[in-house]
Amino acid sequence: MKKSSFILLLSILLFPPLAAQHPPKYEVRAAWITAVYGLDWPRTRATTPEGIRKQQAELVEILDKLKAANFNTVLFQTRTRGDVLYQSDIEPYNSILTGKIGGNPGYDPLAFAVAECHKRGMECHAWIVTIPLGNRKHVAALGKASVTKRKPAICIPYKREYFLNPGHPQTKEYLMSLVREVVERYDVDGVHFDYLRYPERALRFADSYTYKKYGNGRDLAQWRRDNITEIVRYLYKGVKAIKPWVKVSTCPVGKYRDTSRYPSRGWNAFHTVCQDVQGWLGEGIQDQVYPMMYFRGNNFYPFALDWQEQSNGRQVIPGLGIYFLDPAEGNWTVDEIERQINFVRTHGMAGEGHYRVKYLMDNTQGIYEILGEKYYTAPALQPAMPWIDNVPPTAPAQLTVEKEATGYWKICWQPATDNDKRNAPTYVLYGSDTYPVDTANPENILTQRIQGTEYTYAPILPWDTRKYFAVTAIDRCGNESEACNQTLHRE
Structure with a gap:
């Protein structure tokens, strides 16, 4: 042949x-x-x-x-x-x-x-x-x-x-x-x-x-x-x-x-x-x-x-x-x-x-x-560019989850402490039914490129609601921080 x-x-x-x-x-x-x-x-x-x-x-x-x-x-x-x-x-x-x-x-x-x-x-x-x-x-x-x-x-x-x-x-x-x-x-x-x-x-x-x-x-x-x-x-x-x-x-x-x-x-x-x-x-x-x-x-x-x-x-x-x-x-x-x-x-x-x-x-x-x-059954993050920068941002902290009167969930965290305003990190929110959230699994990515330090989680289908959450910071070269998992189980 x-x-x-x-x-x-x-x-x-x-x-x-x-x-x-x-x-x-x-x-x-x-x-x-x-x-x-x-x-x-x-x-x-x-x-x-x-x-x-x-x-x-x-x-x-x-x-x-x-x-x-x-x-x-x-x-x-x-x-x-x-x-x-x-x-x-x-x-x-x-x-x-x-x-x-x-x-x-x-x-x-x-x-x-x-x-x-x-x-x-x-x-x-x-x-x-x-x-x-x-x-x-x-x-x-x-x-x-x-x-x-x-x-x-x-x-x-x-x-x-x-x-x-x-x-x-x-x-x-x-x-x-x-x-x-x-x-x-x-x-x-x-x-x-x-x-x-x-x-x-x-x-x-x-x-x-x-x-x-x-x-x-x-x-x-x-x-x-x-x-x-x-x-x-x-x-x-x-x-x-x-x-x-x-x-x-x-x-x-x-x-x-x-x-x-x-x-x-x-x-x-x-x-x-x-x-x-x-x-x-x-x-x-x-x-x-x-x-x-x-x-x-x-x-x-x-x-x-x-x-x-x-x-x-x-x-x-x-x-x-x-x-x-x-x-x-x-x-x-x-x-x-x-x-x-x-x-x-x-x-x-x-x-x-x-x-x-x-x-x-x-x-x-x-x-x-x-x-x-x-x-493309799950979201994907951008591959990193280590030849430009290979230092991940600091991890966000103190992730809290509160149920609002609307039935939605308000998720808040303390920001990463990096000071480069031109390349300020954004955030990736993860969620799953197991704790701690496995952030290596793309199926757990709920949303990415969050600019601020809070997010309203409003699942379209009730049976898709996640129980636990985690957040990471990611810079524009694709470097991702360690994950911050929520510390309390929500009722």
């Missing part, structure tokens, strides 16, 4: 779709919310008070459904092609919000998304498309607001589209100016870079002048890889200088390069688009990578394993192509995704991302129900 065929057979035998494992306590469960063309959101234009309300309600509906299925990470599209979904001093509002380029929707979508995610205990990462600037029609529609007009020296036309020139030193500075706006002004949990690469096999990409000026004897491919790496490095260090806990990630092409197990068949991150992602991981200039692994069989498993083996301890979160469950997109069956999730968990990867949220909302081939009822 060929080695490649053996890998696929082994993966199917070891990770059948019906063999769902117990969910881990720490796992990234992410979904991309795509704003470009309104693919996922929004459907309604914010041109009237009612339009604003509907547009916001559409996003709330998505977040509610993600929360109900125990998702914990939202990748919210914040920049598309030279336009944005927040109040920027640099680039105009995306027309999808109001129907008009630069049109103010009457609220700040990114601020709204961050606040609504945090209400639900979920992280919100600003998903930023970096190098592409759109086709000629789009750039022309942006007019004077387009970066191609404001900073033509760093822009290149190629195949009827425009791109930032990764080889120009000012490109990284321009991108960092956008990132700085987002990280300084908004309480985002991460910045997530997309299309941080050259166009595919761009032999005719018009950067010969820049290459002659800055190549310094390197061959073209290596120079281009170095350019992308320098942008990654510059953005990573820039974010960490502002808020060290904000996660920096990219979604690279799903195959890094050929592996010893299986070839990439000539299409990979390293050669095709000049992304040296394993170099970034090795240098420590990524906290997470979401490789776009929208493949099946041997085009998934060997490459997923390769990402994890070369991760340098950083978080590898394969992007799963759930859009292929739509018959109009592909002929996948849902067991493909189930096997991939089992494989990701078995090999200790940090979680998975789902592209895109529309297919979760539509429950395509039952994927939303399968995740909620079989794989």
Whole structure:
């Protein structure tokens, strides 16, 4: 039997779709919310008070459904092609919000998304498309607001589209100016870079002048890889200088390069688009990578394993192509995704991302129900980032539980005594029918990201009421304190 065929057979035998494992306590469960063309959101234009309300309600509906299925990470599209979904001093509002380029929707979508995610205990990462600037029609529609007009020296036309020139030193500075706006002004949990690469096999990409000026004897491919790496490095260090806990990630092409197990068949991150992602991981200039692994069989498993083996301890979160469950997109069956999730968990990867949220909302081939009822049956906390900070907060103290006249339970505690106000801990509340509460069991997580030091516990179903409670403090690098259990049994 060929080695490649053996890998696929082994993966199917070891990770059948019906063999769902117990969910881990720490796992990234992410979904991309795509704003470009309104693919996922929004459907309604914010041109009237009612339009604003509907547009916001559409996003709330998505977040509610993600929360109900125990998702914990939202990748919210914040920049598309030279336009944005927040109040920027640099680039105009995306027309999808109001129907008009630069049109103010009457609220700040990114601020709204961050606040609504945090209400639900979920992280919100600003998903930023970096190098592409759109086709000629789009750039022309942006007019004077387009970066191609404001900073033509760093822009290149190629195949009827425009791109930032990764080889120009000012490109990284321009991108960092956008990132700085987002990280300084908004309480985002991460910045997530997309299309941080050259166009595919761009032999005719018009950067010969820049290459002659800055190549310094390197061959073209290596120079281009170095350019992308320098942008990654510059953005990573820039974010960490502002808020060290904000996660920096990219979604690279799903195959890094050929592996010893299986070839990439000539299409990979390293050669095709000049992304040296394993170099970034090795240098420590990524906290997470979401490789776009929208493949099946041997085009998934060997490459997923390769990402994890070369991760340098950083978080590898394969992007799963759930859009292929739509018959109009592909002929996948849902067991493909189930096997991939089992494989990701078995090999200790940090979680998975789902592209895109529309297919979760539509429950395509039952994927939303399968995740909620079989794989994400309990909440999950974010994996820690010990390379940023590995010191847990002090434990909260004096947990008390009182029954109120409403029949609900008021739970209070004394705060952790950590003094870092910028990275102040939030709290995770646990409950169970046994004492002390087992905080290692994710099924005991009642809620997370509590900002204050009290919580009203109101179980929806009487038979789900927990008898005992515990609370921990958790910082924004994912370090969790020792648990504080209640000291008295409530009557």
